[in-house]
Amino acid sequence: MNSKQKEDEEQRRRWGARTWSTLAAVRSRSPLIQCITNFVSMDLVANTLLSAGASPAMLHSIEELPDFTPNADALCINVGTLSAAWLPAMKFAAELALKAGKPWVLDPVAAGASKFRMMACLELMQLKPTVVRGNGSEIIALSKASTESSMGVDSSHESTDAVEAAKSLAQNSGAIVAVSGAVDIVTDGKQVIGAHNGVAMMQKITATGCSVTALIAAFLAVDQLHALETTASALSIFGIAGEMGMDAAKGPASLRTHLIDSLYGLDEAAVISRVKIASL
Amino acid sequence: MNSKQKEDEEQRRRWGARTWSTLAAVRSRSPLIQCITNFVSMDLVANTLLSAGASPAMLHSIEELPDFTPNADALCINVGTLSAAWLPAMKFAAELALKAGKPWVLDPVAAGASKFRMMACLELMQLKPTVVRGNGSEIIALSKASTESSMGVDSSHESTDAVEAAKSLAQNSGAIVAVSGAVDIVTDGKQVIGAHNGVAMMQKITATGCSVTALIAAFLAVDQLHALETTASALSIFGIAGEMGMDAAKGPASLRTHLIDSLYGLDEAAVISRVKIASL
Amino acid sequence: MNSKQKEDEEQRRRWGARTWSTLAAVRSRSPLIQCITNFVSMDLVANTLLSAGASPAMLHSIEELPDFTPNADALCINVGTLSAAWLPAMKFAAELALKAGKPWVLDPVAAGASKFRMMACLELMQLKPTVVRGNGSEIIALSKASTESSMGVDSSHESTDAVEAAKSLAQNSGAIVAVSGAVDIVTDGKQVIGAHNGVAMMQKITATGCSVTALIAAFLAVDQLHALETTASALSIFGIAGEMGMDAAKGPASLRTHLIDSLYGLDEAAVISRVKIASL
Numbered sequence: 110m111n112s113k114q115k116e117d118e119e120q121r122r123r124w125g126a127r128t129w130s131t132l133a134a135v136r137s138r139s140p141l142i143q144c145i146t147n148f149v150s151m152d153l154v155a156n157t158l159l160s161a162g163a164s165p166a167m168l169h170s171i172e173e174l175p176d177f178t179p180n181a182d183a184l185c186i187n188v189g190t191l192s193a194a195w196l197p198a199m200k201f202a203a204e205l206a207l208k209a210g211k212p213w214v215l216d217p218v219a220a221g222a223s224k225f226r227m228m229a230c231l232e233l234m235q236l237k238p239t240v241v242r243g244n245g246s247e248i249i250a251l252s253k254a255s256t257e258s259s260m261g262v263d264s265s266h267e268s269t270d271a272v273e274a275a276k277s278l279a280q281n282s283g284a285i286v287a288v289s290g291a292v293d294i295v296t297d298g299k300q301v302i303g304a305h306n307g308v309a310m311m312q313k314i315t316a317t318g319c320s321v322t323a324l325i326a327a328f329l330a331v332d333q334l335h336a337l338e339t340t341a342s343a344l345s346i347f348g349i350a351g352e353m354g355m356d357a358a359k360g361p362a363s364l365r366t367h368l369i370d371s372l373y374g375l376d377e378a379a380v381i382s383r384v385k386i387a388s389l
Numbered sequence: 390m391n392s393k394q395k396e397d398e399e400q401r402r403r404w405g406a407r408t409w410s411t412l413a414a415v416r417s418r419s420p421l422i423q424c425i426t427n428f429v430s431m432d433l434v435a436n437t438l439l440s441a442g443a444s445p446a447m448l449h450s451i452e453e454l455p456d457f458t459p460n461a462d463a464l465c466i467n468v469g470t471l472s473a474a475w476l477p478a479m480k481f482a483a484e485l486a487l488k489a490g491k492p493w494v495l496d497p498v499a500a501g502a503s504k505f506r507m508m509a510c511l512e513l514m515q516l517k518p519t520v521v522r523g524n525g526s527e528i529i530a531l532s533k534a535s536t537e538s539s540m541g542v543d544s545s546h547e548s549t550d551a552v553e554a555a556k557s558l559a560q561n562s563g564a565i566v567a568v569s570g571a572v573d574i575v576t577d578g579k580q581v582i583g584a585h586n587g588v589a590m591m592q593k594i595t596a597t598g599c600s601v602t603a604l605i606a607a608f609l610a611v612d613q614l615h616a617l618e619t620t621a622s623a624l625s626i627f628g629i630a631g632e633m634g635m636d637a638a639k640g641p642a643s644l645r646t647h648l649i650d651s652l653y654g655l656d657e658a659a660v661i662s663r664v665k666i667a668s669l
Numbered sequence: 670m671n672s673k674q675k676e677d678e679e680q681r682r683r684w685g686a687r688t689w690s691t692l693a694a695v696r697s698r699s700p701l702i703q704c705i706t707n708f709v710s711m712d713l714v715a716n717t718l719l720s721a722g723a724s725p726a727m728l729h730s731i732e733e734l735p736d737f738t739p740n741a742d743a744l745c746i747n748v749g750t751l752s753a754a755w756l757p758a759m760k761f762a763a764e765l766a767l768k769a770g771k772p773w774v775l776d777p778v779a780a781g782a783s784k785f786r787m788m789a790c791l792e793l794m795q796l797k798p799t800v801v802r803g804n805g806s807e808i809i810a811l812s813k814a815s816t817e818s819s820m821g822v823d824s825s826h827e828s829t830d831a832v833e834a835a836k837s838l839a840q841n842s843g844a845i846v847a848v849s850g851a852v853d854i855v856t857d858g859k860q861v862i863g864a865h866n867g868v869a870m871m872q873k874i875t876a877t878g879c880s881v882t883a884l885i886a887a888f889l890a891v892d893q894l895h896a897l898e899t900t901a902s903a904l905s906i907f908g909i910a911g912e913m914g915m916d917a918a919k920g921p922a923s924l925r926t927h928l929i930d931s932l933y934g935l936d937e938a939a940v941i942s943r944v945k946i947a948s949l
Contacts, residue, residue, distance in 0.1 A: 149711040149727050151429040155595035160641055165595065167429050168502065170472045176503035192730045194474070194754070222728065223736035313933065315715035315725065360930025361720055370640025373593065431709040435875035440921055445875065447709050448782065450752045456783035474754070650920025653873065 117387075125381035128342035131328050132380065136162030140182035140330035144323055145169045145199050147189025147218065150316035153365070154185075157320040160373040161346075163327040171198040178205040182330035184213035185323045186238075188220075188229060196229050203236035212239040212329035212336070215284075216322040221250030231255065234282050239329055240340050241278065242287040242322045245271035252278035272301060272389075285336045287325070289318055293344040294389065295337060302341045305385035306348025311368070313361040321347040341386050349383045350375065397667075405661035408622035411608050412660065416442030420462035420610035424603055425449045425479050427469025427498065430596035433645070434465075437600040440653040441626075443607035451478040458485040462610035464493035465603045466518075468500075468509055476509050483516035492519040492609035492616070495564075496602040501530030511535065514562050519609055520620050521558065522567040522602045525551035532558035552581060552669075565616045567605070569598055573624040574669065575617060582621045585665035586628025591648070593641040601627040621666050629663045630655065677947075685941035688902035691888050692940065696722030700742035700890035704883055705729045705759050707749025707778065710876035713925070714745075717880035720933040721906075723887035731758040738765040742890035744773035745883045746798075748780075748789055756789050763796035772799040772889035772896070775844075776882040781810030791815065794842050799889055800900050801838065802847040802882045805831035812838035832861060832949075845896045847885070849878055853904040854949065855897060862901045865945035866908025871928070873921040881907040901946050909943045910935065 141164045146154050151167055158165040168177055178184060184206040186199050206213040215238040217230040230251055234241070243251065252274035272294055275286040279298035287295045293304040311317045321344060328343040329336060353375075354367030421444045426434050431447055438445040448457055458464060464486040466479050486493040495518040497510040510531055514521070523531065532554035552574055555566040559578035567575045573584040591597045601624060608623040609616060633655075634647030701724045706714050711727055718725040728737055738744060744766040746759050766773040775798040777790040790811055794801070803811065812834035832854055835846040839858035847855045853864040871877045881904060888903040889896060913935075914927030 147727065148428050148708050149715050152432055152595060152712055155429050156642065156645075159593045159595055166499065166502070167427065167470055168499070169470060170503075170505065172473055172505040173471070173503035176505070190727055190729060191733070193732055219726065219728070222726070223730075223733035225730065225732040225736070313719045315712060315719060358930075359927075360933040362716065362926040362929035362933075365716075366642040366646060366926060367639075369642035370638075373640040373642075428708050432712055432875060435709050436922065436925075439873045439875055446779065446782070447707065447750055448779070449750060450783075450785065452753055452785040453751070453783035456785070646922040646926060647919075649922035650918075653920040653922075 120387060121384070124386040125384040127338060128345055128384045128386070129377050129380040131332055131339055131342050132161070132346055132375065134331040135327050138331055139164050140327055141166055141180070142183050142185060142323060142326050142330060143168055143178060143181040143202065144185045144187070145195070145202055146185060146187035146319055146323070149189060150187065150319035153316040153320050154323045156369055157372065158323055158327055160369045161324055161327055163330070169195060169198050171201055174198060174202050174205055178202050179209040181211060183211055183326040185216070185326040186213065186233060187216035187218060187319050187322060188226060189218040189319065191226055191229055200232060200236060203233060203238070207237055212326065212333045214238060214240045214242065214322055214326040214329065216319055217241060217243050217247050217251050218319070220247045227254050234284070238284045239333070239336050240285040240287060240325055241282070242289065242325060244289050244318065248278060248286060248288045249274040255281050272296070276301065285340050287340050287344060289321065293348070295341045295344065297337045300337060301389040302337065303387055303389045304341045304344040304348060306345045306352060306383065308351045308355045310355065310358070310361055310364050311351045314365045345384050345386050346375070346380070347372070349380065352383065353379065400667060401664070404666040405664040407618060408625055408664045408666070409657050409660040411612055411619055411622050412441070412626055412655065414611040415607050418611055419444050420607055421446055421460065422463050422465060422603060422606050422610060423448055423458055423461040423482065424465045424467070425475070425482055426465060426467035426599055426603070429469060430467065430599035433596040433600050434603045436649055437652065438603055438607055440649045441604055441607055443610070449475060449478050451481055454478060454482050454485055458482050459489040461491065463491055463606040465496070465606040466493065466513060467496040467498060467599050467602060468506060469498040469599065471506055471509055480512060480516060483513060483518070487517055492606065492613045494518060494520045494522065494602055494606040494609065496599055497521060497523050497527050497531050498599070500527045507534050514564070518564045519613070519616050520565040520567060520605055521562070522569065522605060524569050524598065528558060528566060528568045529554040535561050552576070556581065565620050567620050567624060569601065573628070575621045575624065577617045580617060581669040582617065583667055583669045584621050584624040584628060585667070586625045586632060586663065588631045588635045590635065590638070590641055590644050591631045594645045625664050625666050626652070626655070626660070629660065632663065633659065680947060681944070684946040685944040687898060688905055688944045688946070689937050689940040691892055691899055691902050692721070692906055692935065694891040695887050698891055699724050700887055701726060701740070702743050702745060702883060702886050702890060703728055703738055703741040703762065704745045704747070705755070705762055706745060706747035706879055706883070709749060710747065710879035713876040713880050714883045716929055717932065718883055718887055720929045721884055721887055723890070729755060729758050731761055734758060734762050734765055738762050739769040741771065743771055743886040745776070745886040746773065746793060747776040747778060747879050747882060748786060749778040749879065751786055751789055760792060760796060763793060763798070767797055772886065772893045774798060774800045774802065774882055774886040774889065776879055777801060777803050777807050777811050778879070780807045787814050794844070798844045799893070799896050800845040800847060800885055801842070802849065802885060804849050804878060808838060808846060808848045809834040815841050836861065845900050847900050847904060849881065853908070855901045855904065857897045860897060861949040862897065863947055863949045864901045864904040864908060866905045866912060866943065868911045868915045870915065870918070870921055870924050871911045874925045905944050905946050906935070906940070907932070909940065912943065913939065
């Protein structure tokens, strides 16, 4: 083993230990995660959080937010089945989380699908999400629109590369930006970290993206100070659960079942040996 | 076998026979159960009812209630994802069920999460649910708020014990009150019955509570006269399905699958031998 | 093999080849299917579409429709959890699809449950769905109401036979009408085709009807010109997935899992050998 290999091995071990430690903290503290998420995803998001050891609460009424949101440990907002009726509560919950110093995560599902949706995402970005997680096309669309709306010096820059778009969005917004893909990447605008876990078939299960966003919120609830690293850990854990679930899966539906079972049963040895996170 | 043992054995046999008989009636009559329930639970609630032999109908529009609710055999109202937009329909449906003499069941999910939610639950309690089912903290919160709002003689009584809270709530409201927990308990304010079936992992599956509430509604639809006993039977049946599902489960997601399969396949021998209901 | 048997065998082979070809086109083109569907079904509908190779989009906000619907390849509208708040978007989306020349499919869930619901279905029928799919009682109710509201020459005709009702509805509306049952039937008002795949237990899984309606939309997205045949193919494919899933199923919940896995894994040999479609 040469010095480069030693360093890589050391880095791998640190990421494994950090990731396990965060999952263990979620299990022991069982943070309360408020989710204002789309109708399609509510079941899987709740079961993902429960299997990870967190306590999900799907609560979206504007009347309840002042009583509830400040007591939640983190907030997850997902615009999947956005409507004019739900948007004010999304914004108000984000404001309350921000004011209470609680982490909150935005999932800008299909951000580019309509002007209304993009405007909603931009308004939510103004409320300083701790983390934004989307797929490549969502982050590219959001980054481009953010740059345009900010009229900033980079306004002529229209990246079609997800990593560059993520970095630009992180710089403009102050949020950690995560992009799901063959390799998940996370950036604060300077550093870029890659999380290499997961299997392709997870994309054939609806709401896996929404679910990992909620898992990021749960991880942030127990370690808000290192949002960049914690986000990478959450992406890796969900990917590992998918990899282990894939061993017994015969298609997307059985993978969904085994993924959740695996997430529930993950032990330290599996996490340490499987985490594949590295600076890019 | 001494006389105490004989009596216990006799009681056990009576509960087994009664419980099987009610499940068999659900299967043969296939009662129509209207559910106004939260978004997270709709899928599992519908599948629980179908697997038990009932006919679920998720219908919540206030415009439709006068035509529909009086024809349903029972109504289940669950405030999980409560909103100001849905509350009037919940109340109107409860009124219609009450007027039509149909049983209706309330699931006061997270009753204490906000003042708005507690007020909604108290308003629904005024509409005389046949049964209220919640977990310990929900029933304690609701019982305390009911007592306070009633300005009754017990207003200084603030029980933190779920059984005492359930009895107090039952006495004040006239409803049968069920509390899910390690042992499920059911009370009419005087008698207390314990249902000892189920497995702990069911709490790691979202909407299992909502689903057993809906199952109680289905059981009441075929035997409204003995609401106390029928509620205990429904809790026991759901618990048995969980126990049998646990044999093949590798985690919460496979338990969910096996629980529903087991509920569908339950036969008389399994019910008779497994029912664990007893007066406390 | 006599000449009748040869003809049947030839017909069977043509249907197998056509059905496989349409599924293969869905997989290769991955059409974008907008679904405005009920809350109960969103999860299974999305997973059915993903497993078939299509791209689901659950998007129902009226503000988003002008930007989004014209870009979708097909639209599926399901009135299961209908509300006054959602109806305008359903109608507007149907108008946009019609105007853009995109196929759209209506699932008139529980059409006869209330006057409000029937009026909504009739209004949607005015917007010329490509296909309407329901169970027997839904199609009978809708056909009867359509005839009455049209004040047509057949207004005295009140069929209680699903095939006759379907033919009448197809003639009055211009839509292809599909009726799910022990044998699924499809008609354009003249021809009647039967699709004989599927297993009875599929009716014990919530949202299987909604899911096959969405699958019809996905099939139409790649072959709008032969809507009658394409609808029969979609019904057959979903039934085959159920048959293959049934081999490993122990109840409705495991059938649901295996059905989706089977749909994802279907190969040409299985489709060709299993398709049972025939003119009636």
